[in-house]
Amino acid sequence: QLNPDDEELVGRLVTFHLVNEFGRIDAVETRRFEGDFNIYALDLTFTDPIPVFTVEPTPVPIPTTLSLVPNTGLVSTVNGAGFGPGSMVTVTSEGMVLGTAAADDAGSFRLVISAPSSTQGTYEISATDGDGTQSAVNLTVPDLSGATGAQGSTGAAGTDGVDGADGADGATGLTGEDASKLLGIIALSLAGLGILIIIVIYLYLISWFNDLARRLPPPGIR
Structure with a gap:
């Protein structure tokens, strides 16, 4: 604010600002003080935007999910989401490590795994990152045994065995x-x-x- 009655300010350069409760910005131009200004008649240029209060949006947590494609068979692709961005994710089942993969910046990963066993049954596939974030899904291994095959043909006869040892001598005859x-x-x-x-x-x-x-x-x- 300038006092128009202050003659010492007459002729000096004045810098103008736009001010609100969040801050201020400076005008590019300056004007010489001539005793009074009509601010609405000034043609001023401001290069910076006027300060405003920006509300940072609350990040929406991505739910931790795990899926298998397909979820039946001996080989499947594990798709995970909601893990720590850039973290190393370990995939296990039945106490066996099936593989590891690095999550991307969004916390997603993909890994091709083999079933922990070829025996028919349902196996839990679990994924855990370094922060302890975990998710699990089931993999089904079907019955892979085929029907009983036909009986094979009789094999060739074996070679003759070796002759046995000579028998013991008979008892001595009567006198x-x-x-x-x-x-x-x-x-x-x-x-x-x-x-x-x-x-x-x-x-x-x-x-x-x-x-x-x-x-x-x-x-x-x-």
């Missing part, structure tokens, strides 16, 4: 004296058997004649 005794016993046994056979035949013949005699008529009867 002459022992052999004589044995032959005597055998002879007596055969003789007794012959007598027994003769007795049996004799008894059979007697029985046969007696039976025949009973069947024949008495003498003199025809």
